[in-house]
Amino acid sequence: MKRNAIADMINWKKDAERKPLVLKGARQVGKTWLMKEFGKNYYKSFVYFNFDEEDTLKSIFEINKNPHRIIEMLSMIVGEKILPEETLVIFDEIQECPEALNTLKYFKEKANEYHIIAAGSLLGTLLAKPKSYPVGMVNLLDIYPLTFDEFLEASDPVLFCYYDSIQKEQQIEEIFHNRLLEAYNNYLIIGGMPECVDSWIKYKDPARVHQIQRELIEVYESDFSKHNGKVNSGRILMVFRSIVSQLAKPNEKFMYGAVREGGRARDFEEAIEWLVSAGMINRVYNVSKMEHPLSAFDKLDQFKLFIFDTGLLKHMAGIDNGAILLKTDYQFKGPLTENYVLQQLRGQFEIEPRYYSNKNSEIDFVLQNSMEIIPVEIKGGEDKSAPSFKRYIADAQPKHALRFSKRGYRKDGAITNIPLYLARKVKDLI
Incomplete structure (x- = not known):
């Protein structure tokens, strides 16, 4: 690889x-x-x-x-x-x-x-x-798990050559669009853990990948229990195991009370810091304003937590492979897609992605590229309805507005639609 x-x-x-x-x-x-x-x-x-x-x-x-x-x-x-x-x-x-x-x-x-x-x-x-x-x-x-481009180069070098050659505003032929979407679906199932990718390339057996993912989760949970520092290992485990149900909620925001009834920040914030430092979870803060510099507007008490590898999140959520491969809508499609996009965005921009949410609207991710603020909408399928997103674009008229979905690579008015398989190339495409 x-x-x-x-x-x-x-x-x-x-x-x-x-x-x-x-x-x-x-x-x-x-x-x-x-x-x-x-x-x-x-x-x-x-x-x-x-x-x-x-x-x-x-x-x-x-x-x-x-x-x-x-x-x-x-x-x-x-x-x-x-x-x-x-x-x-x-x-x-x-x-x-x-x-x-x-x-x-x-x-x-x-x-x-x-x-x-x-x-x-x-x-x-x-x-x-x-x-x-x-x-x-x-x-x-x-060092992170394999990103989609690394996975594609390892699993399908010929298709990777085409993917690698894609330029800004290039027309992507339907045959390649469909093949790349298929590779994207496979990546959602397999993820980027090297052992899972290696097994997939050798055997093309999803049952083997499933077994490896299960064992990896066991290894991580065993690491938590061996941890004997000042952070309570039981609380680390509780936070880690709560992430699927946290993301399944309508607003996905992390709630301490959802880890344990009556839970408070002081009970679990050290466990969260430990998991972030260990590279096990990615934390995305809500911002009070979508302005440069983004980090000045972090609401430190409002954030979402995602798992560092999408394949492991898919396994933890118990999503059947058929749900991903057969283009059906399933309950966890939105969070899984967001987890994937976040995994691909990490490291592309100096400032880590944020999100924006208030009583009236929600923007899935907010990117800062130099001084420019870019709103991002994420769709797990081809649907393109997003009232908050469109309202923000009409009001703020940003230079770029990105929608990740399974639709083709094209401009839809003020919105650039980027196929999910190109999330890793987004910096080059803008």
């Missing part, structure tokens, strides 16, 4: 101001594979150290703070000389050795000629506590 993150890693390697690189993201999104693939293809050699598997490694970092001495000892362990610029040094599951995480600052200060890359499970929850890692001394790179 090709991953878009490799391009970011190549840029990191070339950067003269490079710092040790830390990959963060949920478990099983492909961090270990990425680091090894990068070492194999872009360095003369790489050395791999896993702090979860090799307990004795920890003692090296507990005793030493001198990065040159550490490199000497690591060279002896692997039986080969670690060379500056030429050998990539990989630290995996680094959260198991806080001393190693802390040592990264000494590499930045005293031995930056060595190329160091690190990753770990639930690292985001550690990084959220500034004392536990070297602030300002590392580069951070977020």
